[in-house]
Amino acid sequence: MKFKDGYWRMRPGVRGDYATAAHDVTAHPGGLRVLAPTKPITRRGDTLDGPVLRLDVSSPMPDVIRVRAVHLAGSVPAGPAFALREDPGGTPVKIEVDDAAATLTSGALRVTLGRAAPWDLTFSAGGRTLTRSGAKCLGAMRDGDDRHFMVEQLHLSAGELVYGLGERFGPLVRNGQSVDIWNEDGGTSSEMAYKNVPFYLTNRGYGVFVDHPGRVSFEVGSESVSRVQFSVEGHELSYLVIHGPTPAEILRRYTALTGRPALPPAWSFGLWLSTSFTTDYDEATVTSFVDGMAERDLPLSVFHFDCFWMRRYRWCDFEWDPEVFPDPPGMLARLKERGLRVCVWINPYIGQASELFEEGAAAGHLLRRPDGRIWQDDHWQAGRALVDFTSPAAREWYAGKLRRLVDMGVDAFKTDFGERVPTDVAWADGGDPERMHNYYSLLYNETVHQVLAERRGPGEAVLFARAATAGGQRLPVHWGGDCESTFEAMAESLRGGLSLGLAGFGFWSHDIGGFEGRPDPEVFKRWIAFGLLSSHSRLHGSGSYRVPWLFDEESVEVLRAFTRLKARLMPYLYGAAVQAAREGMPMMRAMHLAFPADRGCDHLDAQYMLGPDLLVAPVMSAGGEVSYYVPDGEWTRLLDGTTVSGPGWRTETHGFDSLPLLVRPGAVLALGARRDRPDYDYADGVTLRVHALPDGTRRTVAVPGPDGGDAAVFEVSRTGNRLSARRVAGDAKPWNLELAGSPTGPRAAGAGTDLIEITTTVKE
Known part of the structure; x- marks a missing residue:
């Protein structure tokens, strides 16, 4: 002002x-x-x-x-x-x-x-x-x-x-x-x-x-x-x-x-597939999507049911629409048998047609105006009211509805909305309406997150939230909201996520392909690479489905390649997630955050560091042209093993199966042995890939376990042309040491506490 x-x-x-x-x-x-x-x-x-x-x-x-x-x-x-x-x-x-x-x-x-x-x-x-x-x-x-x-x-x-x-x-x-x-x-x-x-x-x-x-x-x-x-x-x-x-x-x-973020469960880092918003769907539709992903060998971790899993006009009453989902417990059990987790959409509004409206009104759980009338309007849902989360009784009432869903088999909630909060009201706890407008999102997401932590365990709680304010980072994950399905919207989404990371939010996602409209196949394929190289990855849209075969067959191949890549990167990515939970460092980092002394990074907002060692520059053009900045040192292209030197700008053209994805000089990247799922034993068969480690340097590499603790710890050092690695903690499981090169360089395998050494000509 x-x-x-x-x-x-x-x-x-x-x-x-x-x-x-x-x-x-x-x-x-x-x-x-x-x-x-x-x-x-x-x-x-x-x-x-x-x-x-x-x-x-x-x-x-x-x-x-x-x-x-x-x-x-x-x-x-x-x-x-x-x-x-x-x-x-x-x-x-x-x-x-x-x-x-x-x-x-x-x-x-x-x-x-x-x-x-x-x-x-x-x-x-x-x-x-x-x-x-x-x-x-x-x-x-x-x-x-x-x-x-x-x-x-x-x-x-x-x-x-x-x-x-x-x-x-x-x-x-x-x-x-x-x-x-x-x-x-x-x-x-x-x-x-x-x-x-x-x-x-x-x-x-x-x-x-x-x-x-x-x-x-x-x-x-x-x-x-x-x-x-x-x-x-x-x-x-x-x-x-x-x-x-x-x-x-x-x-x-x-x-x-x-406050620092809770550590999301490892399975949440896999691919999420949604029904989309206003599309027609039932159990047969859901099954056809899941079958289609499996038939095409596309790893899938979470299936999400958006708004219309509930009956129209009755959002939110937390009741499955019996016309399209006659057997919710059975359907959820069938999805679980296929190794999938389930997320459902909710919001904090109660439509007047819902039976919960009268129940909440009678119990005093709905927000009221200063004269005592229930606050209502006709936006979103006809006659909607708002749950008053300042009331402990209202929070418990709302939580009780969610517990029933969790006990039925729901694993996560997409906590949509929470921004349209009025100020001409009287809160149950007497709180100031102006101060409550932003703060409401914190109470809403906290209520839902606590239900999941209580029912599933603290390490299993994860949201897909839209609204937040200071402190909201404690309750991950957040996604970028409703964007258009264009390259311009892809760029603005990335700027929003990097800016949010600079406010301490460790985990962030976005709708792959955009939300509004149907993306062109070129936009969809470029967004896939960006989406799978983000903290969390979800296929979601508004009025059209987001399964890749509806765009073109190349979309299927691109999705398969980047979903498998993310699975292999999980030992490294989950390590970055642990750092976010312990230190408040976001997984997706603005370049200035990672390289504050490099003035070339000050204004960069079309590229980012994914964890401490991976530079990602999403391609935002149909033809594959991309310009990006490389900080000082010899960086390695992860996808083909070639190198690029900085500092300086690069302009390149990439196919849909590629993008600038560089490994930082001196990094020892932990790569997993599996590419079909995000949650596995990262220490079993892990490969330590060494990138331009300077002579006389020693690195400690921790491979995380599912609880965020160290499943294995390795020491990697270089003396002259000799690379050495030793396991210093963890169970005796097979592991590998690899020198980055073209395509992969020398490699050696070991087990137990064996010392692995590679003698070769190490390029300076």
């Missing part, structure tokens, strides 16, 4: 009262309390009339500093609030106060408040200024409608770039953009987003999390080109500055605060 008209003047009707100095400073064991008047104080009479801002400065964990500014404390709503994981014993901080300044130091991060005018609040680390709030930056604002806002502006240095703010479909660098943190069902081609997160990070070595669950309005180098402005309606503004110094370390600290 913009308050100024240019640099000098306020917009019509806007009044701003800005902090002028840290006039009164009180130190206490946990931090500082500061009174900041909004006019110069030169005599006692100046202390009368006008706003005074109260600041509390503290540290929830090392290298993180919180600033909480309050104008009228009695007008601050009680909730909801994000649950942040602070150090239980308190964070050791160093506080210094003298006549000139007050400082608080946490780890390497320091904040300094100048006590004299003009206002100065400076964050620094290692003697270097990261950012600061200066004159006319922190203030209390009123607009022409007498609405009250709190605002802060943090300075941007020359060349400083801003990333993040959740799922955004435009350019990855946020500079020059206006962004409202407000969940909307707006597709993937506008400024709206399903997953909004009030957190950004910059290439200056810090991130900022605005601790407000409602609407946060960001002006990123837009109202003032040298500042990031953020504002919230109301009388309180709380934000945390998080020191890195690298973007990866910033993400680790941010996710330590807001």
Whole structure:
């Protein structure tokens, strides 16, 4: 939200009262309390009339500093609030106060408040200024409608770039953009987003999390080109500055605060096939799809039933439509006999025609207006109401309906919607409607995820969720939402996923081929490669089926090749998934996150790192032309073993069975022995493929087990022209050592704790 008209003047009707100095400073064991008047104080009479801002400065964990500014404390709503994981014993901080300044130091991060005018609040680390709030930056604002806002502006240095703010479909660098943190069902081609997160990070070595669950309005180098402005309606503004110094370390600290993803089960990384949205289907249709996949030797892991598994007008009543699915338990059992998992679509709305409407209304489980009437409208489902997840009883009621489905054989839920949340309502817990709008998605997905963890076990719970906010990363997986079936939509989907990863979301997916419309075969085949080289992979659409043989026979071959490739990559990919769960590093990583020192990576948003060692550049053209950037070193093309050197740009043409897929120099890639499924014993027959390992280098490679622990650990080293590998942990199972080359290079096999060595001419 913009308050100024240019640099000098306020917009019509806007009044701003800005902090002028840290006039009164009180130190206490946990931090500082500061009174900041909004006019110069030169005599006692100046202390009368006008706003005074109260600041509390503290540290929830090392290298993180919180600033909480309050104008009228009695007008601050009680909730909801994000649950942040602070150090239980308190964070050791160093506080210094003298006549000139007050400082608080946490780890390497320091904040300094100048006590004299003009206002100065400076964050620094290692003697270097990261950012600061200066004159006319922190203030209390009123607009022409007498609405009250709190605002802060943090300075941007020359060349400083801003990333993040959740799922955004435009350019990855946020500079020059206006962004409202407000969940909307707006597709993937506008400024709206399903997953909004009030957190950004910059290439200056810090991130900022605005601790407000409602609407946060960001002006990123837009109202003032040298500042990031953020504002919230109301009388309180709380934000945390998080020191890195690298973007990866910033993400680790941010996710330590807001939560890290649960580890999804290994089977969820396989191929998901959907009925699609508005298509006609019954059990015979489902069976024909599953048979068709098996007949064509296409590995399939999950079958998903979209909306019309339930009766029309009755979403959601969680009852199978008896006209098309007369025997749900039997059908699910038959799918399970074929080794498939089952996902079903749900949302948090209750259509008026559903029997659950009267049941929920009578029990008080549906959201109400301030006058006590149930909130309803006719969007999506006629007379729809919304489950009030702020009520523990309503959450248990909703969970009970899901438990019956899980006990019937359902393994996962697609938790659609959760963005169309009204504000002219009264929540059961008395929560503020504006703050609840985004936060609702967290309560909704948390309720469903808990049911699966309770019934299937914590390691078996997985969602396919659309809406989210800060903390939602704890409840994977999320997908990109409703996009068109074009190359342009493919690009915007990728930008949205990479941006979401920069908000700590470790797992992400998208509709292969796009959602709206029927993709051309060229789009579908190119999207297959992108989809199978994503964290999670789903064939889904709107009004048309997404089985590959309906496009052309080459689509079948492309899907087979990339599904098998992903299965072989699972020891490596599941290792990256474990890292996401442990450290908050996303599986799909923006190039700047992986190579922050390489300025060539700063603006890249059409390629990514899949885990730490694989570079993926999806082809977004029918003819196969693709340009991509290669960071420094000799990289190996995974698909043919040839090499390409960086740094620099490459322009290539690829067939439908190929794309730029490069292995990082020095990587030891763990490849599995199976290509027919994603969930198997990764340590049994694993191949360690070594790529341009420098002389005198030693690598430790952990092969994960199904619980995320280490099933086997190997040490790989190079001395001169000799490669050596030794198993240092794990059961005595066969394993292989392989030198990357064209096509595969020298290879040796071993078992037990045997040492494997390869002597050859190693190319530098």
